[in-house]
Amino acid sequence: RKEVEQDPGPFNVPEGATVAFNCTYSNSASQSFFWYRQDCRKEPKLLMSVYSSGNEDGRFTAQLNRASQYISLLIRDSKLSDSATYLCVVKPISNFGNEKLTFGTGTRLTIIP
């Protein structure tokens, strides 16, 4: 089983719709979770961290289910500018904080006008 698995998509969604992505991870050890966004041929950029209790940042909501080992990202009222690849990322927790990021293959989202 891959360390981090995502549906590659593509998801083609009309503007204003709500879209949700899931991601599963295989390592049940203590880890931190993140959603990154990557535009075509650009660097990954942190979208949001994922907290155990779930968290929201504007139109974006992230959820973590440790028992089932999956993470979700919900985008409400999608905008054209949300078109990108969304990367599920995990990182081991330690006292140092410089552990490697493990990326999923990403889910491609295209918002249609």
Added chain:
Amino acid sequence: EPEVTQTPSHQVTQMGQEVILRCVPISNHLYFYWYRQILGQKVEFLVSFYNNEISEKSEIFDDQFSVERPDGSNFTLKIRSTKLEDSAMYFCASSFPGTALNEQFFGPGTRLTVL
């Protein structure tokens, strides 16, 4: 806003040649990383670096690869004898010591093409 910079943006080289990819991390960051992304594939970790030592490296980071912080600002990745399969986008990243959630900031990448 401070950012990670990388040079060159695109490097074309012949198989077997040495290349050096350069990065300037964010100035107060202490942890440095290299990742690569082969076209159409996921971002993969290569190496992390702290206090002038490698902290962790992946299986990809074999004897052909090396990293160096030659001065107080630059962080370099050297590939001694490039192979066709080294063609990829190479991203440098840096982070500041802190909590487990401390963000890694990525540079814009260097696209390496090996012919």
